[in-house]
Amino acid sequence: MDKPIIIAIDGFSSSGKSTMARRLASTIGYRYIDSGAMYRAVTLFALEANYIDADGNIDKEALTAALPHIHIDFEPQADGSQHTLLNGVDVENEIRRLRVSNAVSQIAAVPEVRHALVAMQKKLGEARGIVMDGRDIGSVVFPDAELKIYVDASAETRARRRFKEMIEKGSQVSYEDVLANVVHRDHIDTTRAESPLRRADDAIAIDNSDMSIEEQDAWLLDQFNRVMSK
Numbered sequence: 001m002d003k004p005i006i007i008a009i010d011g012f013s014s015s016g017k018s019t020m021a022r023r024l025a026s027t028i029g030y031r032y033i034d035s036g037a038m039y040r041a042v043t044l045f046a047l048e049a050n051y052i053d054a055d056g057n058i059d060k061e062a063l064t065a066a067l068p069h070i071h072i073d074f075e076p077q078a079d080g081s082q083h084t085l086l087n088g089v090d091v092e093n094e095i096r097r098l099r100v101s102n103a104v105s106q107i108a109a110v111p112e113v114r115h116a117l118v119a120m121q122k123k124l125g126e127a128r129g130i131v132m133d134g135r136d137i138g139s140v141v142f143p144d145a146e147l148k149i150y151v152d153a154s155a156e157t158r159a160r161r162r163f164k165e166m167i168e169k170g171s172q173v174s175y176e177d178v179l180a181n182v183v184h185r186d187h188i189d190t191t192r193a194e195s196p197l198r199r200a201d202d203a204i205a206i207d208n209s210d211m212s213i214e215e216q217d218a219w220l221l222d223q224f225n226r227v228m229s230k
């Protein structure tokens with residue numbers, strides 16, 4: 001294959017898929033898009049506009065009406081990473097906080113939100129040469145992606161990773177709260193009516209619970225090279 005391809009990487013929260021996706025994109029010179037960050041940005045918008053009450057109920061009508069006014073961009077950083085912009089404001093740190101993590105699955109289950117974000121994601125893929133990670137990238141956003149990966153890891157492994165990440169960023173959280181959030185989100189993400197997380201039939205599965213980052217990188221690069229040599 002000599003044209004740039006689309007690579008879809010799906011999996012549970014904190015499965016390490018973003019790390020894999022970002023590192024592969026940087027190695028092969030593709031654009032990386034974190035679709036979860038887009039759902040997180042919409043959640044932050046909804047929280048700030050008070051569209052979510054204290055019990056977690058969402059004012060879907062108000063949120064749906066606001067969707068055309070929610071602009072999400074990614075800004076490349078000097079260190080090769082990228083920050084998420086919500087209506088021009090850098091919200092990269094804000095969208096990783098527990099307040100957003102606790103509400104994002106409910107927001108991601110709203111069909112109108114999904115339709116709007118899937119349309120944006122498809123547009124981002126038009127130029128190809130893209131690695132996108134999420135839950136429904138191989139199944140809904142890019143069903144024709146040339147390479148689809150489905151990443152899995154136990155809930156405990158994933159909670160430990162996210163806990164470490166949050167502590168490093170200065171959040172004051174307990175491991176128990178992070179694990180509870182992971183388990184709760186797994187449940188919502190797999191049981192929602194609108195495009196639940198599932199492995200696309202043609203996705204290659206990997207359980208990375210016992211793999212180092214370097215082993216993951218090597219495995220993924222092999223998969224990419226295999227597709228490109230066809």
Ligand code: DC
Binds near residue numbers: 036105
């Ligand atoms: O990957 P993450 O944990 O940052 O994703 C945040 C939430 O967004 C997660 O609870 C599921 C949802 N999501 C989704 O429904 N579809 C995607 N393509 C990406 C994320």
